[in-house]
Amino acid sequence: MATLAASPFSIEEFLLEEREKDLLRFSTAGSVDDGKSTLIGRLLYDTQSVYEDQVRSIEGKGTTAPGQLDFALLTDGLRAEREQGITIDVAYRYFSTARRKFIIADTPGHEQYTRNMATGASTADAAIVLIDASKGVQIQSRRHAYIASLLRVRHVLVAVNKMDLIGYDEATFRAIVKDFTAILDQIAVDTGTPVETNFIPVSALKGDNIVHHTAAMPWYEGPSILELLESLPSAADTRTSPLRFPVQRVLRPDHTFRGFAGQIASGTVRPGDILTALPSGRTAKVERIVTWDGDLEEAIAPLSVTLVLDREIDVSRGDLLVSTETQATVARDLKAALVWMDQRPLDPARKYLLKHTSQTVPATLRAINHRTDLASLSHQPAATLQMNDIGSVTLNLLRPIAVDRYAENRATGAFILIDAETNATVAAGMIRSAVDISAGDDNEGEAWGRVTAGEREARWGHRGGALALTGPAALIDAIERSLFAAGVVTCRIDTGDPVFADDAKLVELVTRVEMQSGLLALVVRNENTDHLTARVEAAEIHVESDDVMHAISTVHQLLHNAGIFISAEGAGL
Amino acid sequence: MPVAATEVNPRSTSSFLKDPRRLSHLRLLEAESIHILREVASEFERPVMLYSIGKDSSVMLRLAQKAFYPAPIPFPLLHIDTGFKFREMLEFRDNMAREIGAELLVWRNEPAIAADTNPIALDTKRCCGLLKTQALLDGLRHYNFDAAFGGARRDEEKSRAKERIYSFRDGAGQWDPKNQRPELWNLYNARIHPGESIRVFPLSNWTELDVWHYIHEEDIPVVDLYFAKERPMYVRGEMLLPIEQSFVARPGEKPQMVKSRLRSLGCSPCTGAIRSDADTIPAIIAELISFRSSERANRVIDHDQEGSMEIKKREGYF
Numbered sequence: 010m011a012t013l014a015a016s017p018f019s020i021e022e023f024l025l026e027e028r029e030k031d032l033l034r035f036s037t038a039g040s041v042d043d044g045k046s047t048l049i050g051r052l053l054y055d056t057q058s059v060y061e062d063q064v065r066s067i068e069g070k071g072t073t074a075p076g077q078l079d080f081a082l083l084t085d086g087l088r089a090e091r092e093q094g095i096t097i098d099v100a101y102r103y104f105s106t107a108r109r110k111f112i113i114a115d116t117p118g119h120e121q122y123t124r125n126m127a128t129g130a131s132t133a134d135a136a137i138v139l140i141d142a143s144k145g146v147q148i149q150s151r152r153h154a155y156i157a158s159l160l161r162v163r164h165v166l167v168a169v170n171k172m173d174l175i176g177y178d179e180a181t182f183r184a185i186v187k188d189f190t191a192i193l194d195q196i197a198v199d200t201g202t203p204v205e206t207n208f209i210p211v212s213a214l215k216g217d218n219i220v221h222h223t224a225a226m227p228w229y230e231g232p233s234i235l236e237l238l239e240s241l242p243s244a245a246d247t248r249t250s251p252l253r254f255p256v257q258r259v260l261r262p263d264h265t266f267r268g269f270a271g272q273i274a275s276g277t278v279r280p281g282d283i284l285t286a287l288p289s290g291r292t293a294k295v296e297r298i299v300t301w302d303g304d305l306e307e308a309i310a311p312l313s314v315t316l317v318l319d320r321e322i323d324v325s326r327g328d329l330l331v332s333t334e335t336q337a338t339v340a341r342d343l344k345a346a347l348v349w350m351d352q353r354p355l356d357p358a359r360k361y362l363l364k365h366t367s368q369t370v371p372a373t374l375r376a377i378n379h380r381t382d383l384a385s386l387s388h389q390p391a392a393t394l395q396m397n398d399i400g401s402v403t404l405n406l407l408r409p410i411a412v413d414r415y416a417e418n419r420a421t422g423a424f425i426l427i428d429a430e431t432n433a434t435v436a437a438g439m440i441r442s443a444v445d446i447s448a449g450d451d452n453e454g455e456a457w458g459r460v461t462a463g464e465r466e467a468r469w470g471h472r473g474g475a476l477a478l479t480g481p482a483a484l485i486d487a488i489e490r491s492l493f494a495a496g497v498v499t500c501r502i503d504t505g506d507p508v509f510a511d512d513a514k515l516v517e518l519v520t521r522v523e524m525q526s527g528l529l530a531l532v533v534r535n536e537n538t539d540h541l542t543a544r545v546e547a548a549e550i551h552v553e554s555d556d557v558m559h560a561i562s563t564v565h566q567l568l569h570n571a572g573i574f575i576s577a578e579g580a581g582l
Numbered sequence: 583m584p585v586a587a588t589e590v591n592p593r594s595t596s597s598f599l600k601d602p603r604r605l606s607h608l609r610l611l612e613a614e615s616i617h618i619l620r621e622v623a624s625e626f627e628r629p630v631m632l633y634s635i636g637k638d639s640s641v642m643l644r645l646a647q648k649a650f651y652p653a654p655i656p657f658p659l660l661h662i663d664t665g666f667k668f669r670e671m672l673e674f675r676d677n678m679a680r681e682i683g684a685e686l687l688v689w690r691n692e693p694a695i696a697a698d699t700n701p702i703a704l705d706t707k708r709c710c711g712l713l714k715t716q717a718l719l720d721g722l723r724h725y726n727f728d729a730a731f732g733g734a735r736r737d738e739e740k741s742r743a744k745e746r747i748y749s750f751r752d753g754a755g756q757w758d759p760k761n762q763r764p765e766l767w768n769l770y771n772a773r774i775h776p777g778e779s780i781r782v783f784p785l786s787n788w789t790e791l792d793v794w795h796y797i798h799e800e801d802i803p804v805v806d807l808y809f810a811k812e813r814p815m816y817v818r819g820e821m822l823l824p825i826e827q828s829f830v831a832r833p834g835e836k837p838q839m840v841k842s843r844l845r846s847l848g849c850s851p852c853t854g855a856i857r858s859d860a861d862t863i864p865a866i867i868a869e870l871i872s873f874r875s876s877e878r879a880n881r882v883i884d885h886d887q888e889g890s891m892e893i894k895k896r897e898g899y900f
């Protein structure tokens with residue numbers, strides 16, 4: 010202590026190194042009693058990551074032989090866990106080596122607590138799947154491997170544990186490698202997620218191949234668990250992916266500032282980028298990236314920042330700002346893989362809420378496409394999903410949301426389902442496909458009967474209306490184009506057109522039909538004047554025709570004020 | 583497409599260490615915490631931040647400033663005052679709230695304080711139960727808060743290692759560790775019935791070292807008691823007890839001046855000091871990495887009995 014404190018130079022060095030370290034999150038998985046907690050305890054102990062008082066507190070306790078520390082007690086922190094000798098809920102532990110920092114989620118193997126395993130794996134970059142060498146591959150090993158693959162945990166380290174119990178026998182290890190490799194390949198086909206796998210023969214209890222290499226298995230020349238953990242690539246680098254920015258909150262301290270606060274889910278954002286707000290489809294340019302530490306020239310995922318846009322567009326919590334070139338899918342119908350986590354089975358008659366990024370939407374079950382039978386890894390028809398079942402479902406949402414496939418984006422492809430009555434988190438969902446509402450076939454299975462105005466609004470992202478424009482043709486073209494670009498479905502009626510021949514009654518009739526179809530009718534009269542007149546219902550404005558950008562934004566504001574542009578919250582309700 | 587199991591060369595993938603645009607782990611932790619703060623502020627009707635004046639609270643407060651900048655912090659701070667907090671702590675608290683323009687609420691279990699509740703007259707467990715847990719539950723109920731941020735970290739203690747980021751509490755404020763809601767990705771379930779509440783831990787994934795490192799990098803002010811100084815102490819073997827409350831003294835016991843500091847800030851009768859020369863943040867960090875026992879080892883309350891933190895948490899403690 011004294012030497013370190015006396016030389017401030019060395020501590021500065023240490024802090025510099027600390028700052029350079031990256032972060033790897035990993036979780037454990039496997040059947041009950043395979044030795045997950047023991048392995049984590051051993052890893053912490055052998056890397057000197059536990060304090061003396063913590064070691065003292067477990068001496069002479071637990072399930073192990075006298076004199077042998079029960080390392081599982083270092084992570085099994087609940088009394089019920091210590092009493093029953095099993096893990097019930099995830100324990101998060103932290104340690105670091107000279108190279109990187111680690112966040113460990115030690116999860117339970119017991120089938121009853123599969124939901125907690127999924128909790129730990131959902132944020133993991135890597136998983137250590139344990140297999141008890143004396144027992145071989147269990148059904149729960151398959152289930153956990155399947156869930157890890159569904160959740161797209163990219164690296165799987167398979168620790169074949171308790172090698173001490175089988176005399177460190179190479180043949181048994183090889184047999185398990187063969188068995189489990191075949192299963193993992195089959196799982197990868199089913200989930201569509203390739204994983205990188207390493208097999209390591211270990212004894213968590215004795216410390217073989219956890220941190221240190223062992224003399225007990227000279228036939229194994231590969232890396233230890235820790236060496237592998239140190240060498241894996243850390244969190245997926247998404248800075249080159251398309252920008253996804255879920256708006257968490259609108260910050261409006263005073264009338265001069267309006268910023269959208271959120272955490273970048275993927276991609277990179279810079280001032281000057283053109284973004285599209287979904288589901289509305291309106292676009293704006295990034296003016297500033299604001300943080301407490303000053304404005305940024307560039308921000309990458311997963312930073313939390315505040316974006317200021319160059320114009321007032323209607324954006325609120327739950328909206329997704331995306332790069333205009335590579336947009337997300339705006340959908341009301343989703344096909345998704347589900348891990349069911351509630352005692353109460355999936356029930357089409359119950360109300361569920363779907364939470365996706367920063368929004369929550371009521372969801373209706375349309376179909377259970379299949380349930381995955383874990384023993385055979387085959388798809389079975391199913392009337393429901395029970396606790397711990399994995400299956401595929403089709404959901405219909407009350408209003409459209411902007412999503413990606415989970416395979417493409419872990420943040421915008423994931424959701425949870427909440428039981429609206431009990432408030433329990435009942436399922437984890439991973440979007441497999443989504444039907445774009447503009448693709449037009451989202452109404453399959455929709456209730457029969459007339460298409461309602463609400464459904465039209467949900468489809469178009471705005472209400473039906475009429476915008477009367479009088480002024481120079483070029484300016485009117487520019488306005489129409491700007492509305493079109495923002496995703497507004499416009500339909501132009503040129504009153505000067507011979508078809509209408511200044512027949513006011515006919516114009517009015519066509520306009521009404523268009524409005525009822527949910528379209529924005531543009532009732533246009535060309536006039537070579539130096540100003541433009543725009544009218545929506547009773548509201549009329551006049552703007553100079555020489556400032557095109559100003560005229561466009563004024564017209565957009567007029568439509569906004571008239572309630573034609575609905576907020577994402579209001580869509581479809 | 584499936585990829586067959588391959589043997590990866592463990593030393594071939596170290597280029598990530600040299601990438602200059604890589605985000606440091608402190609930036610990642612900061613981004614995660616800010617996301618949590620914003621979610622809670624947006625999804626709950628009446629959130630509050632428990633402000634305990636310690637290093638973790640100081641970091642949490644800075645993160646709240648960052649999360650809502652340039653808007654003000656959109657919730658009040660609540661300090662549970664047991665009446666046994668160090669004078670320096672209370673001064674620091676009032677100055678801090680004034681400086682950053684935050685709304686500060688203070689709640690005390692006045693009947694228990696008036697009845698002279700203290701850890702020597704009672705035992706530490708009952709004293710804590712009244713002055714901390716009961717006061718906390720009463721304070722939250724009085725103001726009708728439905729979400730309360732706490733600065734607890736999972737690396738502090740092994741029952742804390744089991745906490746969710748959103749820790750669901752029933753109508754009586756109690757924690758049921760065997761029945762926690764699954765918590766996937768960063769999708770937090772904020773749905774509660776009337777009377778129920780959520781405790782939120784934005785610093786869940788920070789370690790003690792991360793907290794000090796961040797305080798250092800961000801120049802966050804902390805209470806002077808963390809820095810080593812000559813201070814009067816009752817010396818009992820290895821234990822150093824600060825002189826703050828007269829009842830702590832045993833008959834005939836005389837204070838001595840000891841160069842010492844506090845590693846974590848609690849109530850003065852129950853928080854032992856440590857001998858130390860660390861009078862700067864880097865020195866504190868240097869000392870920290872040389873420690874052989876955990877930060878709570880100096881708190882009397884945590885080791886009354888095996889699993890005592892879990893019991894307190896079940897009863898409604900943070």
Ligand SMILES: Nc1nc2c(ncn2[C@@H]2O[C@H](COP(=O)(O)OP(=O)(O)OP(=O)(O)O)[C@@H](O)[C@H]2O)c(=O)[nH]1
Nearest residue numbers: 041042043044045046047095096118171212213214
């Ligand atoms: N012989 C031997 N026993 C082991 C080894 N690893 C773990 N065990 C024992 O196996 C039992 C279960 O270990 P745990 O670490 O609690 O298993 P777990 O996988 O965490 O169990 P759950 O979390 O409840 O699923 C304990 O009695 C351990 O001491 C090993 O390598 N060799």
Ligand SMILES: [Mg+2]
Nearest residue numbers: 045046095096
């Ligand atoms: Mg375990």
